[in-house]
Amino acid sequence: MSAEDATQGLGIDALLERERAKLDRLTPARAAAAVELQGALLVDIRYAALRERDGLIPGALVVERNELEWRMDPTGDHRAAETTDHDRLVVVVCNEGYASSLAARSLHALGLHRATDVIGGFQAWAAAGLPVTGAPNAPDGRA
Template sequence: MSARRGPVTPVGIDELLERVRAGYTRVDAQEAYAAWSAGALLVDIRYQALRERDGLIPGALVVERNELEWRLDPTGSHRAAEATGHDLRVVVICNEGYASSLAAASLHALGLHRATDLTGGFQAWKSAGLPVVPGSEPPTAAPRP
């Protein structure tokens, strides 16, 4: 039997985002690229229609948001091969940098203490002129600089 908690005080999404983002340091597009170049795992959580419309980041692991925790938990039975340990540096990327903040906080709760997200999301990456391939191409591992 689980312990019953008291009533939860409602919080708006803006306050929730502020709270979770205070728990880690977010990165901009250039910092995400540098982290990837140094071995970090980029994880694209955008849904398929956005990936098809806007393109893909070569070398990023595509994991839709509803599967993220199962695929990145290094102790889970459904983990991705890339989920090698709790010390893994992960940069979560959504479309504009909102859902990825909540996703990064969820990864922290799983013990992935180096997880972060990309401020501005995929749109910031693309605007920075960083590598993007058409969304119709299957994601492939791009050589790291």
């Protein structure tokens, strides 16, 4: 980091680029396959209004962003039951794939070294035709 970066900060675009370079980000199809074939834990960090508007990914653990570190720390007192160990593949999904990248890197800091996120987030998941439930405008439950 340059002296200028240290005094003025990176800016969000540079920070996001730097942190994403440390992730093996997944397409929606790869994320779905990781859940089905590898037992990955899909974690939806979208806030309630977005979940109500667009629906849910079946089987995803819902943990709003402001609780993520407390719920995902395998050694923490407030961890989710699905958070079993530091080696589990955790795939974070937000609305469009921005906040999830930073969230996945935060999970790395907790020792969840396999944490990653979904490129394009929930919106890309739904656009790919992957399962979504509770979407108000989708007659077959898909967004």
